Amino acid sequence: MKFSKATNYALHSMVHLAMDNTNEAVGVDTLAQRQKLSPTYLSKILTKLSKAGLIESTPGVKGGYRLVRSPENCSFLDVIQATEGYESLLNCTMSHDGKWSQTCLIERTMSEVEDKMKEELASKTIAGILSQMPEKN
Amino acid sequence: MKFSKATNYALHSMVHLAMDNTNEAVGVDTLAQRQKLSPTYLSKILTKLSKAGLIESTPGVKGGYRLVRSPENCSFLDVIQATEGYESLLNCTMSHDGKWSQTCLIERTMSEVEDKMKEELASKTIAGILSQMPEKN
C-alpha cells in the first residue's frame, strides 16, 4: 500500500517540466541534480513517462524532455500508471467453491475501491500543484 | 500500488471466521487448509489481526480464533491496516526550497487521495461480503 520512490521522482519531474515556461527541452542532468538523483536512473523513469505519452524526448545537442500536454491535462493517475503499471490492487488467485461467487467477492469489492481511487487520482493534476505554489517574485 | 498476498489471506480468513456461526474457535489448520496455505505462515498473519483487536485467539485443546466484533464492524480498512501497516501512500523525502511549500505539495495531494481511499475502504465490511454470497441451502 505504498507507491514507489520512482513514482515520487516522476511526479516531481513532471512538476519541474511544467514550471519551465520557456519551451526549451530540459536535460536529464538538470532534472537529476534538482532531485539529487543519478541521471541514468532518472532517465529510465522519464523513458516510462515518454512511452506513456506524457513527455517527449529529443536526443542530441539541444535535446532533453518537454511536456506533451498542458499541465491541466496531466493527472496524477496518468503519471502513476506510467510508473507503477496497470495491475490491480488485489488479485485473488484462490479457487472459490459454491459458497462464493465465481469471481472472488473480496476482489470485486477491492476493484470498486480501486475505481474510486482512480477517479480521485484523475482529479489531481500537475496544474493543481503549480497553482498551490507560492508566487515567485 | 498493490496489496500483499498476506492481506488477501487476512481478508479471506476474516470472512471464513464470520461465516462460522457456531461460537467455537476455529483452528489455524482449518483456515490454512481452506486457503491451501502453510499453517505457520497463516498464523503470523492471524497474529497481526489479533494484535489489532479484530480477532481473539485462545491456545490449548479447544482453542483457535474467533471474531471479536460483529462482521458489520469489521471494515476492509481495519484488516488492511492490520496487515499492511500504517505508512502513508507516498512519503516525500526531498528537500523543497522556496518555490515549494514547506511540506511537499505532491505529498499533501497524495494524502488527500489517501484519505478518500481510507473512507472508501472503511465503508466496505466483512458483513458486506457475506451479504453478497449465494444462499446456502
Next chain:
DNA sequence: CAATTAAAGATAAAATGAATCTATAATTAA
C-alpha cells in the same frame, strides 16, 4: 500429566525496488 494449539524466533528463498555503469543511437552545431 498429556495432548493440543497459538506465538515467537531463526532462517531462507524469491521477488521487487533502487541504483550504477557501460555501450549505443540519434541529433545538432561547427
Next chain:
DNA sequence: TTAATTATAGATTCATTTTATCTTTAATTG
C-alpha cells in the same frame, strides 16, 4: 563530415520486502 551532446537500452549489483518453512516455547484443556 566530424565532434560534442544527449537520450536509450542492456547488464549488473545491492538492498529491501515478501513469502514461506522449521523449530521451539508457552498456554490451555481434559
